Amino acid sequence: MHDIRSIRDDPDAFDRGLARRGLAPMAAELAALDERRRALITEIQAGQARRNEASKAIGAAKASKDEAAAQALMAEVAQLKERLPALEAEEKEAGDALTARLAALPNLPHPDVPEGEDEDGNALVHERGTRPDFAFAPAEHDAIGPALGLDFETGAAMSGARFTLLRGPAARLHRALGQFMLDVLSGDHGYEQCSPPLLVRDEAVFGTGQLPKFAEDLFRTNDGRWLIPTAEVSLTNIVREKILSEEELPFRFTALTPCFRSEAGAAGRDTRGFIRQHQFEKVEMVSITTPEQSEAEHERMTACAEDILTRLGLPFRRMKLCSGDMGFTAARTYDLEVWLPGQGRYREISSCSTCTDFQARRMNARYRPAGEKATRFVHTLNGSGLAVGRTLVAVIENYQQADGAVAVPEALQPWLRGLSRLEPATGKLPA
CATH class of the missing domain: 3.30.930.10 (Bira Bifunctional Protein; Domain 2)
Known part of the structure; x- marks a missing residue:
C-alpha cells in the first residue's frame, strides 16, 4: 500500500514509478479522491463542533427564557443530526474508493531495478x-x-x-x-x-x-x-x-x-x-x-x-x-x-x-x-x-x-x- 501523503507531495515521482511498471499515471486521480475525503472530514468535524456548541446554547437560551432562540437552536441541531450521518457515509465511500485504488497498485521499483517489460x-x-x-x-x-x-x-x-x-x-x-x-x-x-x-x-x-x-x-x-x-x-x-x-x-x-x-x-x-x-x-x-x-x-x-x-x-x-x-x-x-x-x-x-x-x-x-x-x-x-x-x-x-x-x-x-x-x-x- 502506498502513502497518499507521499503521492500528494511528489506526484510526478509516483507516476514515473508507475510508468516503470507499465501503468498509466494515477497521482492526480488519487489526490482528487483524497482531497474530497479530507474536505468531507473537515465538514463533518465542523458540523460536530457546531452541533455540540448549539446543544449547549439551547440550555442557556432556555435559562434566559429566550424561547425563540432556543427553538432556532433546536432546529439547527436537528438539521445537523440529520445531515451528519449522510456526510459520514459519503466520507466512508470516498475513503473506501481511495483505499481500493491504492490496494490495487503495485509497489514502485527501486531505482537500481533495470528497465524491461518481461x-x-x-x-x-x-x-x-x-x-x-x-x-x-x-x-x-x-x-x-x-x-x-x-x-x-x-x-x-x-x-x-x-x-x-x-x-x-x-x-x-x-x-x-x-x-x-x-x-x-x-x-x-x-x-x-x-x-x-x-x-x-x-x-x-x-x-x-x-x-x-x-x-x-x-x-x-x-x-x-x-x-x-x-x-x-x-x-x-x-x-x-x-x-x-x-x-x-x-x-x-x-x-x-x-x-x-x-x-x-x-x-x-x-x-x-x-x-x-x-x-x-x-x-x-x-x-x-x-x-x-x-x-x-x-x-x-x-x-x-x-x-x-x-x-x-x-x-x-x-x-x-x-x-x-x-x-x-x-x-x-x-x-x-x-x-x-x-x-x-x-x-x-x-x-x-x-x-x-x-x-x-x-x-x-x-x-x-x-x-x-x-x-x-x-x-x-x-x-x-x-x-x-x-x-x-x-x-x-x-x-x-x-x-x-x-x-x-x-x-x-x-x-x-x-x-x-x-x-x-x-x-x-x-x-
Missing part, C-alpha cells in the same frame, strides 16, 4: 558452480523420476493435473531436502523456525498483497479461509497490527510448509513433470527490519539461499528482475535460477524480494525507534530457501547416472542416513 529485461548478477559434464545425453527429470518414485499418473488420477504422488526414493529425497534447508537456515543463518497456520483469513492475504488482485491464483475453503500460496503469508503476518521496539529487530523467520496455488495464470506452461504443481513444499525466509537495515538484509537473505545451492553442488545464477517482471509487492527481486541439464537451461528455484514498507502499511506493522515517541512502518522481505520440489528436480537432473540411479550430494547424505545413491526400481511401480 524476463528478457532481467540482468545477470553472477553465475556460480560448474555444470556437470556427462558422458551420455542427460535426461529430463520426468523421464528419470518414475523409476525413483515420482508417480505422475497416480497423483493425477487422485487429484487431477499438476498433482504428483512421491514414493520410495523420491519421497525420501524430497523429505531430506526440506529438512536440510530448514536446518541450514535455522542452524547456520539464524532464522527462527516456525510452524505456521496453512489456512488464513482475508486480512492476512490482503496484508501480503495477494488480495484483492490475485484471488484467482489461490484456493479458498467453504468457510472463507485461504490456503496459503507460500509461508510468506503466515510468517509476515506475525507482526500484523503490532508495534515493535527497534532493539528487537530484525526478526528472521523460516518455515517448511505445503503451498497451494491454482496456477490460473500458467495455463499451458510446465504441464509435464514436477516443476509447476498445485501443491508443493517450500522453505520460506521472512525478515522484518528497520528501513535502514533492509538493503543489507536483502543481500544477506539472497546469500543464504545461494549457500544452500552451493552446499548441494548445484550450478546456478542470480538474476536481478526488471521492472516489468517483478511481483506485485516487490521493490527489488533477485531470482536464483538453477541449471537443469536435461532441459539445457536455467529455471527459477528461489525469489528473494524486498518489499520496503509496502506490506507493512497493509498490515499496520510498525516499530518505535529508540528514544522516539512516534512510530514508523517496518520493512518486510521474503525469499525461498528453497522450493523443495524444484530442488529435487535439480538434484535428479544434475546427479543422474548412466544406469538411471541418482547420486546423493555429499552435504545431503546425513539427512538420508549416509545413503549415497538413489537406485531405480527394478520394475514398474504397482498401479
